[in-house]
Amino acid sequence: MMINVIGLGYIGLPTALMLASSGLNVVGTDINEDSVKKLNQGVLTFEEKGMKDVFEKALKNNIKFTTNYIKTNFYIVTVPTPYISTSKKLDPTYLISAVSTILEVCEKGSIIVVESTVSPGIIDEYIRPLIERKGFIIGEDVHLAHAPERIIPGNMIYELVNNSRTIGADELKIAEKVSDVFKSFCKGEIVLTDIRTAEMSKVVENTFRDVNIAFANELAKICRVAGVDVYETIRISNKHPRVNILQPGPGVGGHCISVDPWFLIGDYPEETRLITAAREVNDSMPSHVLSRIKEIMISNNIKDVSKVGLYGLTYKENVDDTRESPTLQLIERLEDNLSFSIKSYDPYVKNKITENQYFNFNDFLSEVEIVVIMVAHNHIKENKDMLKKHIILDTKNVFKDKDIEKL
Numbered sequence: 001m002m003i004n005v006i007g008l009g010y011i012g013l014p015t016a017l018m019l020a021s022s023g024l025n026v027v028g029t030d031i032n033e034d035s036v037k038k039l040n041q042g043v044l045t046f047e048e049k050g051m052k053d054v055f056e057k058a059l060k061n062n063i064k065f066t067t068n069y070i071k072t073n074f075y076i077v078t079v080p081t082p083y084i085s086t087s088k089k090l091d092p093t094y095l096i097s098a099v100s101t102i103l104e105v106c107e108k109g110s111i112i113v114v115e116s117t118v119s120p121g122i123i124d125e126y127i128r129p130l131i132e133r134k135g136f137i138i139g140e141d142v143h144l145a146h147a148p149e150r151i152i153p154g155n156m157i158y159e160l161v162n163n164s165r166t167i168g169a170d171e172l173k174i175a176e177k178v179s180d181v182f183k184s185f186c187k188g189e190i191v192l193t194d195i196r197t198a199e200m201s202k203v204v205e206n207t208f209r210d211v212n213i214a215f216a217n218e219l220a221k222i223c224r225v226a227g228v229d230v231y232e233t234i235r236i237s238n239k240h241p242r243v244n245i246l247q248p249g250p251g252v253g254g255h256c257i258s259v260d261p262w263f264l265i266g267d268y269p270e271e272t273r274l275i276t277a278a279r280e281v282n283d284s285m286p287s288h289v290l291s292r293i294k295e296i297m298i299s300n301n302i303k304d305v306s307k308v309g310l311y312g313l314t315y316k317e318n319v320d321d322t323r324e325s326p327t328l329q330l331i332e333r334l335e336d337n338l339s340f341s342i343k344s345y346d347p348y349v350k351n352k353i354t355e356n357q358y359f360n361f362n363d364f365l366s367e368v369e370i371v372v373i374m375v376a377h378n379h380i381k382e383n384k385d386m387l388k389k390h391i392i393l394d395t396k397n398v399f400k401d402k403d404i405e406k407l
């Protein structure tokens with residue numbers, strides 16, 4: 001059996017490599033000619049811990065990369081499913097186009113596994129009618145499955161192997177076939193269910209985390225007014241056997257947790273009061289940081305915003321991904337003249353994405369008086385001593401010292 005993985009991004013590439021390194025026959029397809037060329041030359045298109053070794057093994061096992069869809073009977077679709085910020089809905093265009101192209105080449109009886117994140121109901125609403133319109137009978141000519149991913153950027157390879165996963169299909173025998181493929185590398189439990197439940201559980205997992213982060217963020221605001229240390233409060237409360245509070249921060253970024261809850265809110269506006277409130281709390285955090293910056297500027301008699309430096313542009317620590325990053329959200333909320341002045345630096349971001357961005361840490365530090373730690377990269381933990389002369393606003397609790405400004 002040959003497996004064709006469609007879309008070689010953050011999820012598709014490691015998945016294709018894991019399958020191939022486990023001995024399966026794999027072809028990876030992507031529309032990006034440059035990426036395909038690089039991969040065929042043995043060059044990875046992005047960095048991820050442990051992925052190089054898996055890549056080498058996959059190459060030895062003859063994995064191939066191409067811009068064409070291959071005629072086979074097993075497809076895993078990992079194309080992007082962007083979210084439309086104005087309507088808060090998912091955009092299934094890439095998914096529709098991938099499935100349409102598969103239908104042009106696939107063998108009779110093929111299994112199409114959608115791994116891309118979809119909002120609950122998307123497969124029924126768009127994919128089934130599309131297949132039927134093209135004259136295929138679902139369950140005979142093609143079979144559908146949904147196998148949402150759960151891996152976390154920064155620890156993807158480990159989590160691909162060890163996480164439990166969900167497979168939804170119309171028939172148990174199809175779910176089992178898909179499960180056998182994933183079992184080639186996945187040691188975690190594989191739970192079989194129907195497609196709608198698989199869709200719902202994926203979005204629910206990210207929504208759960210969003211709501212729980214919002215609770216921690218709200219606590220940070222309460223504790224500031226109450227004059228109590230939020231981190232100490234959380235540390236102590238978490239000693240209770242049934243309490244497990246997450247950490248507050250400058251906001252929630254990334255392509256998943258800050259996005260997926262909107263799918264539920266968009267589709268079930270009457271039922272999602274808690275989820276909506278949580279989104280609002282998390283979205284308010286960059287503005288909360290901004291008010292803290294203003295307070296600190298006033299109390300230190302600093303009038304010029306160009307004396308403020310934001311450390312960290314990525315959405316979380318030790319990755320280079322800046323999608324929906326709280327720092328970028330904060331800069332967007334500044335008036336134009338201020339957003340030109342405020343400085344920023346991130347050791348992981350090598351291209352210019354903000355107006356007043358520095359690429360050398362020393363230069364950055366020498367130009368600012370207030371350093372706002374927005375991301376807890378290992379780099380800042382290792383270089384704490386360099387900030388001795390600065391006023392620090394630490395939104396990630398990197399510094400444990402009492403006299404440092406917190407959220």
Ligand code: SAJ
Pocket residue numbers: 117149150151152153205206209213246247248249250251252253254255256257315316317
């Ligand atoms: N964050 C906090 N406080 C915390 C934890 C996180 O403020 O205590 C912030 C982070 O700084 C970041 C955001 O939340 O801005 C999200 O980061 P994350 O590390 O929690 O998650 P992601 O977005 O990198 O990956 C999530 C994961 N989902 C869950 O943990 C439920 C991952 O397993 C999914 O595969 C991924 O979404 C996805 O693709 O859906």
